[in-house]
Amino acid sequence: MASRLQQSTLKLVNLARTQGLQTALQHATNAIAWHVVPSRREFARNLVQESELARKFDQLHGVDTAGESPLTDVGVPPEKAARGNGLYRGIWPRLFHAALRESRLPLERFTFVDYGSGKGKALMLASAYAFRRIVGMEFAPGLHEVAVRNLRGYRSPQQRCFTMDAVCADALDWEPPAEPLLCFFFNPFDDPTMERVITRVARSWRHAPRDIYLLYVNVRDVREQARVFERHSALTLVGRSRHSLLTKVTAGR
Ligand SMILES: C[S@@+](CC[C@H](N)C(=O)[O-])C[C@H]1O[C@@H](n2cnc3c(N)ncnc32)[C@H](O)[C@@H]1O
Incomplete structure (x- = not known):
């Protein structure tokens, strides 16, 4: 727990150094929201369950659909990826x-x-x-x-x-x-x-x-x-x- 906190703090300090204080603060607020806002917590819980179900669906039908991919990793230029919600x-x-x-x-x-x-x-x-x-x-x-x-x-x-x-x-x-x-x-x-x-x-x-x-x-x-x-x-x-x-x-x- 302590080392995770240390790692997160280091990441934020790095972000502030490379991308500015405002970006680092936005990042921190967003990260905290995933732990405290009820709708986000519910979504995070569902995401874990649904990821497991997706893997089972793939095994059952012999296909590959599970997981998430940033669109820039699958051949979409960044400006188009942003219009397509990124993921x-x-x-x-x-x-x-x-x-x-x-x-x-x-x-x-x-x-x-x-x-x-x-x-x-x-x-x-x-x-x-x-x-x-x-x-x-x-x-x-x-x-x-x-x-x-x-x-x-x-x-x-x-x-x-x-x-x-x-x-x-x-x-x-x-x-x-x-x-x-x-x-x-x-x-x-x-x-x-x-x-x-x-x-x-x-x-x-x-x-x-x-x-x-x-x-x-x-x-x-x-x-x-x-x-x-x-x-x-x-x-x-x-x-x-x-x-x-x-x-x-x-x-x-
Ligand atoms: C959230 S995924 C949904 C995937 C699929 N519909 C499903 O339900 O399993 C959204 C998809 O929309 C695609 N997309 C975003 N913008 C697009 C565009 N302008 N034209 C075609 N596809 C686009 C993305 O590449 C991504 O695969």
Whole structure:
């Protein structure tokens, strides 16, 4: 305990020397918050449990989705990585299934699209539902390659949708297919990028009006980004819980 405290203090002193006192203080405040703010403590506890479950999922299905990767380690330039929230983390299955259940949508009518599909975890989980087809789009080449391998090897007795594709593309350039869509977002973008992606989806709706739903999931609380969806003039709110937010495109832009 004493040596951990000593190490942390040394780290802070070093940070203050190299990056300034303000950065060091921000770092210290953040570190303390993980121990005292109840929602952060809950998140940290869940993270440990879910990491273990992710390893079991990988073993069971012969895939590789567990762990976290800074986007700069998987082929994304720093300025783009910052727009993409900086980190790959696979979706937690219980939140994914709860969000789909709460949507009450007739899923067989929709193509499932994962915006920022990482290593394909949400794509594999979505395949347990009878979607028309499943598409994932990911801009980090290092993650996309793993997703392609995972989809090729994935086997599950629960699988009901067998048409799954992963594409390597930036969500800001990617044209959504002209089909009824359930677009899934597991915290992939910062606010301005999310706003631009929603506008792009709405433009696609204007060119080809059809049912398009946006399902946003956040493992801490959707409050972190709900306002971007709720304030967008192209969207109408359908449902909201702590971890998921469902909106429908009702106007083009
Ligand atoms: C939190 S991870 C979610 C991974 C996956 N959806 C899942 O649920 O397991 C967010 C992903 O979004 C990707 N991403 C961020 N910005 C992107 C963009 N502009 N275009 C495509 N992918 C992006 C990141 O590289 C990362 O893999």
